[in-house]
Amino acid sequence: MDLTHLRYFQLTATCQSMSAAARKLGISQPTLTVAIRQLEKHLGTTLFLRERKGVRLTSTGEVLLRHATQITSLVEHAEQDVRDLESDEVGxxxxxxxxxxxxxxxxxxxxxxxxxxxxxxxxxxxxxxxxxxxxxxxxxxxxxxxxxxxxxxxxxxxxxxxxxxxxxxxxxxxxxxxxxxxxxxxxxxxxxxxxxxxxxxxxxxxxxxxxxxxxxxxxxxxxxxxxxxxxxxxxxxxxxxxxxxxxxxxxxxxxxxxxxxxxxxxxxxxxxxxxxxxxxxxxxxxxxxxxxxxxxxxxxxx
The missing domain is CATH 3.40.190.290 (D-Maltodextrin-Binding Protein; domain 2)
Structure with a gap:
């Protein structure tokens, strides 16, 4: 699973809008759409229901969001720990x-x-x-x-x-x-x-x-x-x-x-x-x- 795609998914779920998420990420909406589709294909499921005013998570999307939140938090902690070892007096x-x-x-x-x-x-x-x-x-x-x-x-x-x-x-x-x-x-x-x-x-x-x-x-x-x-x-x-x-x-x-x-x-x-x-x-x-x-x-x- 691509970590970048997972972060794209997490922000899209938070914004409940593909266009709003694309703007915050600094990428085009088609690029974001392709990334989400690749993630759905990898997992063999549909993660979002497309609606007139935006997107809504499916049941599998809600499960993935819980795990994505934990995964990104762990990654952020790992990155901070490594930075501390390199730039702070920790060890x-x-x-x-x-x-x-x-x-x-x-x-x-x-x-x-x-x-x-x-x-x-x-x-x-x-x-x-x-x-x-x-x-x-x-x-x-x-x-x-x-x-x-x-x-x-x-x-x-x-x-x-x-x-x-x-x-x-x-x-x-x-x-x-x-x-x-x-x-x-x-x-x-x-x-x-x-x-x-x-x-x-x-x-x-x-x-x-x-x-x-x-x-x-x-x-x-x-x-x-x-x-x-x-x-x-x-x-x-x-x-x-x-x-x-x-x-x-x-x-x-x-x-x-x-x-x-x-x-x-x-x-x-x-x-x-x-x-x-x-x-x-x-x-x-x-x-x-x-x-x-x-x-x-x-x-x-x-």
């Missing part, structure tokens, strides 16, 4: 990141963003950085906060801020001396060394410790950075943590074991597909993430 997006990264990034970002963009819906997707990258490529995630991402021809990568994976211990009590380099080496050798097993940075730092003959005999691999943080805060041993993860929510309670020890530099980027649909809302979200992320600057010294 729904999935933001992916590692839980530990999100724990210090999102509390500062989301309240202000959602307040200033109330018609943008933001959903969260958690996983490792490689998993987030894969989800972006699969179009399950729209934007990702990714650590140490690699270039990919289908991705846009915008550097945001820096961090570093380092060695941490519970902060000394008041009056206790600062940890010397010799004491730091001793603590490492004694262990346990607590780390998130899934992090590539952890393996690289353990390799460096081994090369410097500082690798402890006792290891405690964990599946989660928050558990590493909790155990380190409890004084169990030396924890390997990103500096920002160590700092958030526990200011001053964790300290770098010693600045002379090796650390692994991290670069956090905003990642999204190069062929993603660039609506006004998508641009607003991307710009807000970049602005907030770049405002974080370099990693904390802890």
């Amino acid at each position: 729904s997006f999935v933001l992916g990141c590692h839980e530990a990264l999100g724990a210090y990034f999102l509390p500062g970002f989301m309240p202000a963003f959602l307040r200033h963009a109330p018609r943008i819906e933001l959903n969260l997707w958690n996983g490792t950085s490689p998993a987030v990258t894969e989800a972006i490529l699969d179009r399950r995630v729209d934007f990702g906060l990714v650590v140490n991402t690699r270039p990919h021809p289908e991705l846009i990568i915008l550097p945001l801020f820096e961090d570093a994976v380092d060695f941490f211990v519970a902060a000394p009590q008041p009056g206790e001396p600062e940890v010397t380099e010799e004491e730091a080496h001793r603590r490492l050798r004694v262990g346990p060394l607590i780390f998130a097993a899934h992090m590539a940075q952890s393996q690289k730092l353990r390799d460096q410790l081994a090369a410097e003959k500082l690798l402890p005999g006792r290891m405690l691999p964990c599946g989660d950075l928050e558990l590493v943080k909790s155990l380190t805060l409890g004084g169990l041993g030396v924890g390997m943590l990103p500096r920002r993860v160590a700092a958030y929510g526990q200011e001053g309670r964790l300290r770098r074991l010693h600045p002379s020890l090796p650390f692994f530099h991290d670069a956090i980027s905003l990642v999204y597909r190069a062929d993603g649909h660039r609506t006004l809302a998508a641009k607003r979200l991307k710009d807000a993430l970049v602005r907030y992320g770049r405002g974080l600057g370099f990693s904390t010294s802890s």
Whole structure:
């Protein structure tokens, strides 16, 4: 069924006159008459009774008018929704990141963003950085906060801020001396060394410790950075943590074991597909993430 013909029919039924409907549509009356006849032929029915003063709907015409009103209303709503997505800050997006990264990034970002963009819906997707990258490529995630991402021809990568994976211990009590380099080496050798097993940075730092003959005999691999943080805060041993993860929510309670020890530099980027649909809302979200992320600057010294 031709949507244009349906609109012609609807206006003719409203005007109850072919000539009046033709004038409002800006077409000739013969053109309108041909369109109505084609619609009647398609449906196998007569839609109007022609009278001296105009036209009147038949019973089948009245049924079609009810449906035509619903159809044109749906089409108008669909057109408006599409226009809103293209020209207004309306949309729904999935933001992916590692839980530990999100724990210090999102509390500062989301309240202000959602307040200033109330018609943008933001959903969260958690996983490792490689998993987030894969989800972006699969179009399950729209934007990702990714650590140490690699270039990919289908991705846009915008550097945001820096961090570093380092060695941490519970902060000394008041009056206790600062940890010397010799004491730091001793603590490492004694262990346990607590780390998130899934992090590539952890393996690289353990390799460096081994090369410097500082690798402890006792290891405690964990599946989660928050558990590493909790155990380190409890004084169990030396924890390997990103500096920002160590700092958030526990200011001053964790300290770098010693600045002379090796650390692994991290670069956090905003990642999204190069062929993603660039609506006004998508641009607003991307710009807000970049602005907030770049405002974080370099990693904390802890």
